Amino acid sequence: MNHAAFAGEAGLAPTPKQIREMERKTRLENLGRSWYKFSRNSLSLVGGGMVLLVILLAILAPVVVPYPEHVKPFTDFPNAKLPPSLAHPFGTDEIGRDILSRVIFGFQNALLMGVLVLALVVPPGVLLGLVAGYYQGTRIDTIIMRLTDIFLAVPPLILALAIASILKPNLWNAMMAISLMWWPWYTRLVYGLTSTLRNEYFVISAETMGASTAHILFREILPNIVSPIFTKISLDVGWVIIIGATLSYVGLGVQPPEPGLGTMVSSGAKYLPDQWWIATFPALAIVLIVLGFNLLGDGLRDMLAGEEG
Amino acid sequence: MNETPILDIKNLSVHFQVYGGTLKVLDGINMVVKRGQKVGLVGETGCGKTTSMRATLRTLPMPPALIPGGEIRFEGQDVLKMNAAQLRRVRGRGIAMVFQDPTAALNPVFTVGQQIEAVVRYSTDGRLSRREIRERAIAPLKEVALPDPERMLDTYPVQLSGGMRQRVCIAMALVANPRLLIADEPGTSLDVTIQDQILRLLHNLVEEKGLSVIVITHTLGVVRELTDRVYVMYAGNMVEVAATPELFRQPFHPYTRGLMAAVPRLSGGGVSDGIPGRIPAYMQPPPGCRFHPRCPQAMEICRQEKPAFYDVGSDHQVACFLYRDGGQPGGSDAQ
Amino acid sequence: MPSDILSFTDLKKYFVIGKKGLVQRTPITVKAVDGVSFSIKDGETFGLVGESGSGKSTVAYTTIGMYRPTSGEIRFRDRDLFTEKRRPQALRKEIQIVFQDPGSSLNPRRTIRQLLELPLRLHRPGVNTLQETMRLLDMVELTADYLPRYPQALSGGEKQMVCIAQALATEPNLIILDEPTSALDVSIQGKIINLLIRLQKEFNLSYLFITHDLSLMRNVASRVAIMYLGKICEVADAVEFFRTPFHPYTQMLLSSIPVISEEEEALKPRKIVSRGEIPSPVNIPSGCSFHLRCPHRKDICSTLDPVMVEVQPGHLVRCHLFGQPEQPPADRRATGAEAVLEEETARG
Numbered sequence: 001m002n003h004a005a006f007a008g009e010a011g012l013a014p015t016p017k018q019i020r021e022m023e024r025k026t027r028l029e030n031l032g033r034s035w036y037k038f039s040r041n042s043l044s045l046v047g048g049g050m051v052l053l054v055i056l057l058a059i060l061a062p063v064v065v066p067y068p069e070h071v072k073p074f075t076d077f078p079n080a081k082l083p084p085s086l087a088h089p090f091g092t093d094e095i096g097r098d099i100l101s102r103v104i105f106g107f108q109n110a111l112l113m114g115v116l117v118l119a120l121v122v123p124p125g126v127l128l129g130l131v132a133g134y135y136q137g138t139r140i141d142t143i144i145m146r147l148t149d150i151f152l153a154v155p156p157l158i159l160a161l162a163i164a165s166i167l168k169p170n171l172w173n174a175m176m177a178i179s180l181m182w183w184p185w186y187t188r189l190v191y192g193l194t195s196t197l198r199n200e201y202f203v204i205s206a207e208t209m210g211a212s213t214a215h216i217l218f219r220e221i222l223p224n225i226v227s228p229i230f231t232k233i234s235l236d237v238g239w240v241i242i243i244g245a246t247l248s249y250v251g252l253g254v255q256p257p258e259p260g261l262g263t264m265v266s267s268g269a270k271y272l273p274d275q276w277w278i279a280t281f282p283a284l285a286i287v288l289i290v291l292g293f294n295l296l297g298d299g300l301r302d303m304l305a306g307e308e309g
Numbered sequence: 310m311n312e313t314p315i316l317d318i319k320n321l322s323v324h325f326q327v328y329g330g331t332l333k334v335l336d337g338i339n340m341v342v343k344r345g346q347k348v349g350l351v352g353e354t355g356c357g358k359t360t361s362m363r364a365t366l367r368t369l370p371m372p373p374a375l376i377p378g379g380e381i382r383f384e385g386q387d388v389l390k391m392n393a394a395q396l397r398r399v400r401g402r403g404i405a406m407v408f409q410d411p412t413a414a415l416n417p418v419f420t421v422g423q424q425i426e427a428v429v430r431y432s433t434d435g436r437l438s439r440r441e442i443r444e445r446a447i448a449p450l451k452e453v454a455l456p457d458p459e460r461m462l463d464t465y466p467v468q469l470s471g472g473m474r475q476r477v478c479i480a481m482a483l484v485a486n487p488r489l490l491i492a493d494e495p496g497t498s499l500d501v502t503i504q505d506q507i508l509r510l511l512h513n514l515v516e517e518k519g520l521s522v523i524v525i526t527h528t529l530g531v532v533r534e535l536t537d538r539v540y541v542m543y544a545g546n547m548v549e550v551a552a553t554p555e556l557f558r559q560p561f562h563p564y565t566r567g568l569m570a571a572v573p574r575l576s577g578g579g580v581s582d583g584i585p586g587r588i589p590a591y592m593q594p595p596p597g598c599r600f601h602p603r604c605p606q607a608m609e610i611c612r613q614e615k616p617a618f619y620d621v622g623s624d625h626q627v628a629c630f631l632y633r634d635g636g637q638p639g640g641s642d643a644q
Numbered sequence: 645m646p647s648d649i650l651s652f653t654d655l656k657k658y659f660v661i662g663k664k665g666l667v668q669r670t671p672i673t674v675k676a677v678d679g680v681s682f683s684i685k686d687g688e689t690f691g692l693v694g695e696s697g698s699g700k701s702t703v704a705y706t707t708i709g710m711y712r713p714t715s716g717e718i719r720f721r722d723r724d725l726f727t728e729k730r731r732p733q734a735l736r737k738e739i740q741i742v743f744q745d746p747g748s749s750l751n752p753r754r755t756i757r758q759l760l761e762l763p764l765r766l767h768r769p770g771v772n773t774l775q776e777t778m779r780l781l782d783m784v785e786l787t788a789d790y791l792p793r794y795p796q797a798l799s800g801g802e803k804q805m806v807c808i809a810q811a812l813a814t815e816p817n818l819i820i821l822d823e824p825t826s827a828l829d830v831s832i833q834g835k836i837i838n839l840l841i842r843l844q845k846e847f848n849l850s851y852l853f854i855t856h857d858l859s860l861m862r863n864v865a866s867r868v869a870i871m872y873l874g875k876i877c878e879v880a881d882a883v884e885f886f887r888t889p890f891h892p893y894t895q896m897l898l899s900s901i902p903v904i905s906e907e908e909e910a911l912k913p914r915k916i917v918s919r920g921e922i923p924s925p926v927n928i929p930s931g932c933s934f935h936l937r938c939p940h941r942k943d944i945c946s947t948l949d950p951v952m953v954e955v956q957p958g959h960l961v962r963c964h965l966f967g968q969p970e971q972p973p974a975d976r977r978a979t980g981a982e983a984v985l986e987e988e989t990a991r992g
Contacts, residue, residue: 016774019757019774019788019791019792020792021792022789022790022791022792022793023755023757025792026755026792026793026794026797030794032328033328033329036328037328200748201743201745201748201749202749202750204710204743204745204746204971205741205749205752205810206706206762208709208710208736208741208790209736209762209763209766209767209814210731210733210736210766210767211762211766220751221751222756224752225752226753256687301886339731353829353830353831354829383868407885411942423954432965470921470922470924471696472921472922472975473921493980500695500696500856500922501695501856501858501897501900501902502695502896502897502900502922503695503918503921503922504900504902505900505902505918507919527829527830528902529830529902529904530901530902530903530904531902533902533903533904534902541786557904557905567831568830568831569904571830571831571833571834572830572859572904573833573834573857573859573860573863573910574859574863574903574905574908575858575859575860575862575881575886575903575908575911576862576907576908576911577862577886578863579838579863580833580834580837580838580860580863580864581834582834582835582838583830583832583833583835584831584832585835587801587802587832588799589991596953
């Protein structure tokens with residue numbers, strides 16, 4: 001056996017540990033290279049920063065928020081509709097609650113919605129796309145993709161409104177409604193990616209070796225298409241949040257006194273333009289989240305664009 | 310006759326800035342093409358031959374590419390110092406390039422006619438009438454011996470065979486009557502009988518129109534059939550240059566000799582093991598002669614200094630310390 | 645007397661790629677392989693040569709199980725490869741393939757170790773994978789420190805060697821090599837070819853070697869067959885194939901190869917200028933499919949397809965210039981493959 005000098009020990013066969021060590025080093029190096037590509041675009045760094053800020057605030061909300069009791073049922077009419085000041089940087093709303101505290105908790109609800117919806121939507125959407133793409137041209141493909149087309153044909157907001165109005169209006173049901181109309185996009189995306197990859201030599205090679213279909217879908221094809229999927233997820237968080245805020249705005253999502261950003265905009269809208277802060281700060285918060293995720297998603301896409309080939 | 314060469318590349322270096330450092334790809338190369346010559350640029354994957362031609366047309370993305378030094382003189386003018394207007398007159402009208410893969414070079418959603426006419430429009434700054442444009446589109450199609458040029462204008466590239474697509478690409482390059490044609494791996498993706506036709510077409514074009522041609526290839530056989538003069542390139546350096554029959558009669562540089570030995574022979578006798586090792590990493594190229602790590606005849610000086618070009622015959626030069634004092638092919642202790 | 649390890653009997657593979665006409669809906673058929681018969685002896689390297697559209701890759705892919713034949717048989721050691729719907733693992737391990745593009749033959753998201761472990765897991769469970777992967781790398785003269793690397797870190801030649809190691813992992817008896825060095829530079833080609841030759845001797849492998857590079861074929865194969873538009877034109881021992889080619893297509897091809905020395909020029913047949921384009925397999929000319937480009941064509945060539953005859957011992961040619969039987973078969977229409985196809989398209 002001839003083994004090169006491996007980890008400094010000439011002539012000795014490398015142990016599994018050493019091999020795993022080298023694999024780890026290679027993965028880290030690849031990460032470093034990806035970070036380099038990502039960080040060259042300053043906008044994506046800004047986006048990443050914004051997202052990080054939102055996430056941190058959402059996680060640390062109970063600790064960081066100046067007036068935690070304001071997110072529960074609370075009234076303080078003497079202090080209602082106060083403009084922004086040192087005590088209340090975002091002012092107070094029509095019942096006297098501190099807007100900054102409610103916005104930060106609003107982040108929590110928004111992110112929760114984004115994460116949960118996508119967690120619900122991505123696995124089945126991707127799975128259907130994989131299967132349809134792999135069996136492209138057969139009945140399975142037709143059935144899955146026509147089903148996808150049907151869901152895509154219904155205007156999303158109408159679907160969400162219909163579902164939300166049949167069920168009791170609250171955060172969870174709003175999430176269900178959004179999930180139901182969101183999964184087809186992942187199936188479409190993955191279908192396209194899979195059917196392209198399906199005829200690559202390494203897939204054929206695995207097939208002729210006799211690998212199971214599950215192996216081919218999840219171990220050969222899927223690892224090669226995670227990049228576009230992650231990019232889409234990142235961009236989607238922002239969009240799910242906007243749709244959730246829209247539902248809340250029309251009263252079908254987060255119900256008062258829960259702090260939902262959309263709900264806050266809607267109840268504050270009637271106080272424009274005099275008490276502008278009641279609606280404006282929650283709206284800006286929505287912009288922050290969505291813009292942040294969009295910039296991050298763009299940056300991810302650019303970073304991953306150069307990696308194939 | 311000492312007229313200005315049509316292309317004169319002097320001491321050109323091209324670097325690329327990437328993650329982790331700088332790739333020093335081209336390392337001060339020189340190349341001269343005279344009017345009416347067919348020059349071959351031979352080298353393997355990654356040696357920098359396509360980079361040098363893209364630098365000539367200034368189609369390298371600048372970053373990450375940068376050109377720390379050198380000149381590229383087309384008909385006496387330095388291309389690297391030209392402004393946008395001057396460049397536009399050179400690209401397509403002075404120098405035209407035919408790319409390696411004709412299928413990828415043609416847009417599948419436009420007809421052949423639409424694509425050629427687009428070239429005509431760009432090269433004439435939109436001064437011509439529609440009828441004139443159409444005439445100028447048909448003329449090069451005839452020159453490349455395509456059957457039924459009128460009908461060809463309305464066909465889509467997908468309807469054509471590989472050989473015909475290659476001819477269309479050549480026709481598109483000829484539209485503006487360039488003086489220099491650069492052909493990147495002509496016919497490589499095509500069958501050998503069709504490649505044969507394409508090479509003969511290029512030969513005829515040179516004879517009839519007085520074109521100068523640079524043929525980039527990694528196939529020695531193509532060079533031998535088509536060119537008058539050959540540059541052999543390795544890892545961003547020119548290592549040998551000679552008149553074609555002379556190079557094949559007697560290659561001098563160890564790399565050239567290794568390449569020739571590696572080509573399987575029709576006479577049989579097995580296949581040689583080729584050249585051991587791989588091309589160097591451009592991030593940290595080997596000091597001195599870039600070929601020395603793989604060279605069977607490397608000497609101490611090869612690790613330290615870069616060799617200059619030494620004369621080993623009339624119109625035959627080698628960049629190798631073995632021939633510093635002229636001498637026998639293969640060095641002093643060759644067979 | 646060495647036996648046949650792989651035999652092809654009138655193999656046909658047609659693809660229906662669409663339908664023509666709004667009302668009639670006649671199927672557009674590509675006759676990729678149209679009646680191919682030959683056999684490979686145990687331990688030999690059989691060369692298959694041809695240009696694009698010749699069907700040589702389709703022969704390879706059908707053998708490997710990617711396609712099912714439209715008609716005809718492929719037998720491995722006299723065992724029909726297509727009796728079952730899904731080829732049993734025991735047969736799969738015997739026949740492996742190395743593809744022509746090493747760049748896309750290896751999953752870019754797997755390490756070399758994982759890539760080599762896959763065939764081991766599938767066909768040799770219970771073997772010590774770490775030891776075995778190192779042994780496989782050793783066989784292709786790569787060191788163990790390649791194991792944790794990803795394919796992108798390897799050169800083209802190294803990738804191809806990993807592909808060869810993958811093929812060897814199942815301990816096959818026959819390896820199909822589909823243009824194994826076409827995507828590589830000539831300076832590494834030799835190393836891989838010689839490696840393949842050494843492995844053949846060491847493990848008593850048989851090779852089906854497919855390439856369009858005739859000079860390479862001359863040095864690798866013991867017997868050579870040349871294909872044109874789905875049919876074999878000529879079969880012979882390598883030396884004889886190159887020294888006395890009979891079929892006009894073989895001569896045309898040989899006369900067009902770019903060689904690099906005068907002595908090789910002298911070995912080439914007289915130059916036949918190839919005129920015209922290679923017809924597409926969708927539109928195969930009538931009679932002998934080569935007749936449109938053939939410098940020796942006769943009237944009969946455009947109407948009747950010639951049959952294969954043995955012109956000299958071991959040297960077969962399919963051409964009207966060479967001893968065709970007196971009576972053409974009575975009915976040349978709707979033979980096996982066409983009938984199968986008509987049935988399939990009738991079913992829609």
